[in-house]
Amino acid sequence: MPRYGPRPTPTHVLAHLSDPHLIAGEDLLAGRIDTRQQLQKALDRVEASGERIDALVVSGDVTDRGDVAAYELFRDMVAPVVERLGCALVVTGGNHDERRPMARVLHGIDTDAPQDQATDVRGLRIIAMDSAVPGYHHGGFSDDQFDWLTEELAHPASHGTILVVHHAPIVYRSPVMQLLDFDGVERLRQVVEDSDVRAVLSGHLHVTSFGTLGRVPVLVAGGVSYVDDVGAPRELLLGVDGPQSWNLVEVHVDQVVATVVPVEQHPTWPALSEPVRAYLQSVPEAERREAFSRKRSLTPENAPEKK
Ligand SMILES: [Fe+2]
Numbered sequence: 001m002p003r004y005g006p007r008p009t010p011t012h013v014l015a016h017l018s019d020p021h022l023i024a025g026e027d028l029l030a031g032r033i034d035t036r037q038q039l040q041k042a043l044d045r046v047e048a049s050g051e052r053i054d055a056l057v058v059s060g061d062v063t064d065r066g067d068v069a070a071y072e073l074f075r076d077m078v079a080p081v082v083e084r085l086g087c088a089l090v091v092t093g094g095n096h097d098e099r100r101p102m103a104r105v106l107h108g109i110d111t112d113a114p115q116d117q118a119t120d121v122r123g124l125r126i127i128a129m130d131s132a133v134p135g136y137h138h139g140g141f142s143d144d145q146f147d148w149l150t151e152e153l154a155h156p157a158s159h160g161t162i163l164v165v166h167h168a169p170i171v172y173r174s175p176v177m178q179l180l181d182f183d184g185v186e187r188l189r190q191v192v193e194d195s196d197v198r199a200v201l202s203g204h205l206h207v208t209s210f211g212t213l214g215r216v217p218v219l220v221a222g223g224v225s226y227v228d229d230v231g232a233p234r235e236l237l238l239g240v241d242g243p244q245s246w247n248l249v250e251v252h253v254d255q256v257v258a259t260v261v262p263v264e265q266h267p268t269w270p271a272l273s274e275p276v277r278a279y280l281q282s283v284p285e286a287e288r289r290e291a292f293s294r295k296r297s298l299t300p301e302n303a304p305e306k307k
């Protein structure tokens with residue numbers, strides 16, 4: 001891809017999807033949502049982006065009911081995409097997941113233990129931690145999980161760490177969702193503080209949201225299955241079949257940038273025409289800002305219509 005601007009390309013690119021709530025078979029989520037179709041559309045958009053994806057991150061609520069068939073469906077849908085992209089796959093559990101069937105299908109082991117793990121992607125460490133509290137819908141880590149995370153973070157990675165946790169450690173807008181939030185935010189903040197964690201990627205809220213854990217940004221992906229209606233009063237919890245999305249997370253040497261990508265492919269038009277693209281490529285890099293950014297003086301021919 002041609003570079004028009006002077007900024008460096010990111011060192012790492014992550015596709016952050018959350019809350020597929022996959023259901024195997026014919027059932028629709030809430031009688032409306034074809035979860036398989038939604039995940040497929042999201043994966044298609046990841047591939048169509050043309051980005052060099054380093055990791056496909058799925059931050060929990062992989063399935064809606066935690067059954068083996070749904071994890072098998074997830075595995076079968078995601079594996080070929082990961083293979084084609086040549087990227088890492090990082091998955092963590094959410095409150096709708098069940099640890100044993102998830103571990104059995106995705107990790108090939110028979111256990112109820114959380115499958116927390118650190119994945120090294122060319123010096124960027126991605127730590128996925130299962131924040132589901134067995135038997136509940138709110139989130140948190142056990143003492144063992146906090147100890148493991150503390151130990152892991154004791155040794156910094158060359159490009160730092162991205163922490164993936166289903167329950168976003170931020171203040172939720174929805175009062176009822178606050179009953180299902182991460183229990184132990186202050187403890188997590190203390191563990192993350194002074195570590196090399198550069199961002200926390202979360203889901204669970206079914207809205208695109210951004211906050212901070214201490215000084216660390218928390219980037220919440222809005223969900224690929226369904227979304228909560230943020231335009232409604234906060235006391236209500238209304239599901240919407242749209243606008244589902246995922247986050248394209250670009251990791252630079254000095255910052256982390258998240259961009260929201262709609263799952264639905266809406267009609268497009270070329271905002272940058274082919275002649276303009278060709279022209280820009282012909283201009284020496286040092287002169288491109290002047291050539292592209294300078295406002296043209298208005299003439300009767302190019303003046304906008306008066307309203
Ligand atoms: Fe969810």
Ligand SMILES: [Fe+2]
Nearest residue numbers: 061094095204
């Ligand atoms: Fe959730």
